[in-house]
Amino acid sequence: xxxxxxxxxxxxxxxxxxxxxxxxxxxxxxxxxxxxxxxxxxxxxxxxxxxxxxxxxxxxxxxxxxxxxxxxxxxxxxxxxxxxxxxxxxxxxxxxxxxxxxxxxxxxxxxxxxxxxxxxxxxxxxxxxxxxxxxxxxxxxxxxxxxxxxxxxxxxxxxxxxxxxxxxxxxxxxxxxxxxxxxxxxxxxxxxxxxxxxxxxxxxxxxxxxxxxxxxxxxxxxxxxxxxxxxxxxxxxxxxxxxxxxxxxxxxxxxxxxxxxxxxxxxxxxxxxxxxxxxxxxxxxxxxxxxxxxxxxxxxxxxxxxxxxxxxxxxxxxxxxxxxxxxxxxxxxxxxxxxxxxxxxxxxxxxxxxxxxxxxxxxxxxxxxxxxxxxxxxxxxxxxxxxxx
Numbered sequence: 001x002x003x004x005x006x007x008x009x010x011x012x013x014x015x016x017x018x019x020x021x022x023x024x025x026x027x028x029x030x031x032x033x034x035x036x037x038x039x040x041x042x043x044x045x046x047x048x049x050x051x052x053x054x055x056x057x058x059x060x061x062x063x064x065x066x067x068x069x070x071x072x073x074x075x076x077x078x079x080x081x082x083x084x085x086x087x088x089x090x091x092x093x094x095x096x097x098x099x100x101x102x103x104x105x106x107x108x109x110x111x112x113x114x115x116x117x118x119x120x121x122x123x124x125x126x127x128x129x130x131x132x133x134x135x136x137x138x139x140x141x142x143x144x145x146x147x148x149x150x151x152x153x154x155x156x157x158x159x160x161x162x163x164x165x166x167x168x169x170x171x172x173x174x175x176x177x178x179x180x181x182x183x184x185x186x187x188x189x190x191x192x193x194x195x196x197x198x199x200x201x202x203x204x205x206x207x208x209x210x211x212x213x214x215x216x217x218x219x220x221x222x223x224x225x226x227x228x229x230x231x232x233x234x235x236x237x238x239x240x241x242x243x244x245x246x247x248x249x250x251x252x253x254x255x256x257x258x259x260x261x262x263x264x265x266x267x268x269x270x271x272x273x274x275x276x277x278x279x280x281x282x283x284x285x286x287x288x289x290x291x292x293x294x295x296x297x298x299x300x301x302x303x304x305x306x307x308x309x310x311x312x313x314x315x316x317x318x319x320x321x322x323x324x325x326x327x328x329x330x331x332x333x334x335x336x337x338x339x340x341x342x343x344x345x346x347x348x349x350x351x352x353x354x355x356x357x358x359x360x361x362x363x364x365x366x367x368x369x370x371x372x373x374x375x376x377x378x379x380x381x382x383x384x385x386x387x388x389x
Contacts, residue, residue, distance in 0.1 A: 009333045010376045014219075014311060014369035015162055015196060016337060021221040023269060024262045028223065031258040039255055040246065049257050056264035063271050064213070064230055065204045072229045072247045073260050077195040077216030078113040079240065080229040081156075083250070084191045084212045085117040087237030088154055089126070094238060099125040103151040107131045107139050107168075108355040109161050111193055118156075127151070133355050137166035137303035144173065148180050152188050159194035159201065159208075163352040163365055164303035165312025167201065168192075174209025189235060195219050195227075198270045200278050200309045211235055215267070217259065221370070222266030226259035281310035281368050284377050288313045288366065291381045296388070302353055302363055313366040316353065320388055322362040328387040334380050336366045 031052065037045030039053045054068070061068045074080045093099060099121070106118050108130045122128040129147045132140045139157060155177060160167055170192050177188050194203055195216040205213055213230040217223050231237065237250065244252030292299050298318040317325075322338035329336055338350060353363045366380070 007333055008379065009335070010372075010380055011335045012366040012368060012372065012376075012380060013335045013337050015165075015365065015367040017218045017224065018221045018369060020223055020262065021266065021269065024222055024265045027265045028258045028262040031261055035257075039257065049255075052257050052261055053255055056260045059264040060215075060228060060267055063203065063267055065206055066230055067233060069248060070230055070233055072231055072250050073255060073263075074227045074229055074251060075225055075256075077193065077214050077219070077227045078111075080214040080216070080227045081111065081113040081191075081193055082117060083229050083237065083240050084214065084231070085114065085121075085154070085156065086240060087250070088189060088191075088212075088235070089121055090238040091236050092153065095236075097153075101151055102153055103127045103129065103149055104154040104156075105129045105131065105144070105147055105152060106156045107133060107158070109133055109137070109163070109352040110156065110158055111162055111195070114156055114158070114193060131157070133166075135357055136307065137161060137164045137352075137356055138307060139168055139173070141169065141172060141176065145176055145180075148176070148188070150184055150186060152180075152186065154189050154191070156191040156193070158196075159192045159203075159213075160196040160309050161303070161352060162196050163350055163363075164314045164356070165196070165308040165367075166303040167197075167307050167309060170208050170210065178209065196309065198267060198274075200274060200281075200311065202274070205230055205232070215263075217263040217266060220266045220270045223259045223262040226256060226263045228263065277370065278310045281372070284368055284372060284374060285310055285313055287374070288368075288377045288381065289315075291377075292384070295381070295385060300358065300360070302356055302358060311368040313368070314353075314363055315366075316358055316360040316363050317384075317388060318360060320362050322349075322364060325362075325364060325384075325387060329380075329383055332383045332387070334383050336364055338363050338365060 035048050037049035039050040057068045057071050061071050118128050131144050157168055157173055159170055174190055177190050181188055189211045191212040192210045193214045198220045211232045215228050217226040239250045241252040289301055292315055300316045302314040349361050350363050
């Protein structure tokens with residue numbers, strides 16, 4: 001009898017999603033069919049569910065260094081971003097503000113869930129400015145200072161870029177805003193999409209200086225379909241979903257207790273293992289980058305080699321088609337991507353790569369994870385080299 005050799009599979013697309021950890025599945029399991037109560041009810045089942053909800057909120061708030069009532073559970077990072085942007089700007093209009101007298105700022109490399117809302121409000125009359133990024137994939141702080149005006153009310157800059165993995169100077173941006181607010185008696189609000197950050201960066205909202213912050217369960221080995229928004233006390237926003245008092249009246253609909261519990265556990269594990277796992281992955285990432293740049297002529301690393309999260313490798317190779325390469329690598333058991341999964345299957349170059357000034361018209365994104373080994377890195381580089389011959 002002949003046994004079929006097991007196909008080698010290497011998943012290096014952890015920026016799009018991550019597998020749910022066993023520890024997370026374990027804490028979620030009872031809330032599907034044993035502790036299934038609605039936290040809005042007052043009998044024992046409901047009280048049990050409400051306790052789990054409150055404990056999960058408290059666990060996340062302790063990591064973020066904020067108050068429990070500043071954590072709002074949502075269904076995704078995209079919803080959290082939407083709640084922050086729509087919620088704040090809609091509230092301004094409700095309070096009588098004129099859109100045509102407002103100014104908001106973001107960057108050219110934000111996630112589509114940010115850019116779509118900015119474009120929508122721009123069509124409604126709000127003035128929008130987009131910060132450039134330098135060749136290292138870092139926002140231009142000098143330009144940002146110049147963009148601030150007395151009409152500026154809202155700024156959104158991602159903590160970590162989801163495509164090239166570059167870490168943005170959020171605390172510096174916060175200080176610039178704080179100084180501007182003080183000198184001009186302004187009240188500019190700072191939001192940051194930190195969906196890609198918790199596994200590798202400390203998210204202390206006070207040190208960061210943010211007013212709102214987005215996190216996403218599926219990016220941190222938690223379940224899909226759950227996220228959270230930190231919203232600082234005193235900042236008023238309107239809900240996206242109306243018709244219920246859940247989540248401090250800001251997110252109508254029965255809370256999904258299994259997913260919320262899973263998010264809290266995944267966030268806790270990420271915080272506890274952050275430093276050790278970062279150290280491990282940096283070594284693998286740097287080996288990956290060095291081999292590519294040395295062994296593939298003309299290849300380019302997109303974004304800073306140092307100011308990037310430990311898991312990200314984004315490269316461009318002369319004279320290749322990104323989508324075709326992804327298919328060829330997939331046939332060899334390697335999973336990677338070229339741009340944000342939220343852009344779907346639109347056949348166009350990454351706008352993030354274009355913003356860097358890279359005119360090759362292609363990119364390959366590899367995101368390492370907990371299962372990634374040195375042997376995986378060597379195998380993947382060898383497969384890339386084979387695929388471009």
